[in-house]
Amino acid sequence: MGSMSWKLRIGLALFGASAALCAIHYEAFKDAHNLFFYLALDVAFVPVQVLLVTLIIGELMDERDKEGMLRKLNMVIGAFFSEVGHDLIKKVVAGGGEGGELAGGLGVTLKWTSGDYQRAAKFVEGRQFQFQPSPEQWDQLKSFLVARRTFILGLLQNPNLLEHERFTDLLWAVTHLTEELEARSGFSALPETDRRHLIGDLGRAFGLLIREWLAYMQHLKTAYPYIYSLNVRTNPFNPAAEAAVKE
Secondary structure, three states: OHHHHHHHHHHHHHHHHHHHHHHHHHHHHOOHHHHHHHHHHHHHOHHHHHHHHHHHHHHHHHHHHHHHHHHHHHHHHHHHHHHHHHHHHHHHHOOOOOHHHHHHHOOOOOOOOHHHHHHHHHHHOOOOOOOOOOHHHHHHHHHHHHHOHHHHHHHHOOHHHHHOHHHHHHHHHHHHHHHHHHOOOOOOOOOHHHHHHHHHHHHHHHHHHHHHHHHHHHHHHHHOHHHHHHHHHOOOOOOOOOOOOOO
16 A cells, blocks of 8 residues: 555656646747647557557566576575585485486586487486385485485575476475485385385486486586586586596
């Protein structure tokens, strides 16, 4: 209600200023015909001005706001991979089964093009991941995720995530996996049905994780080459990766 009142006051002030200027013009030139002619001409162009402001200029402003929001969102995604994502990939791949094949298909380099990223996306599209962690690896994964649950839940509270449904799905999948693991006191005597259930939850979260990782890496290559260089050198799919620059 308060915001409407100040808008109304400004509108009345502008209307009064326009009326005062018209009165001054009439007093100075005593030419009501031309005054009302040009006034009517200006009013005739009001619909065009509204079109320009609301549709064209408004669209440009919306695009700029959206770009700014996407930049902020990519910062959130970057924080996720720094704090959780990269180490989570390493721990899951250490579970065995598909590590070597993934390293071959996701061996991102500084020379990768958009075509390389498209081929990598096809490589993981629809893939069913069936890792086989040992009881010790399940315990390590549980400790890792539980320690970072507060961080992940904090990311879910970010309103910018409404613009990125896929990343939100990833966070929920990781959160669900964390809850499933925390609900079990141990992993050495799990029934086969429960073991398959956990493997399914892990595969779902991991599939979303690597798809988001690929998209994030492609974004870094264009927007932040220096960060991209470090992420290539520390590729979590490469067991021999080193941060040191050797080329």
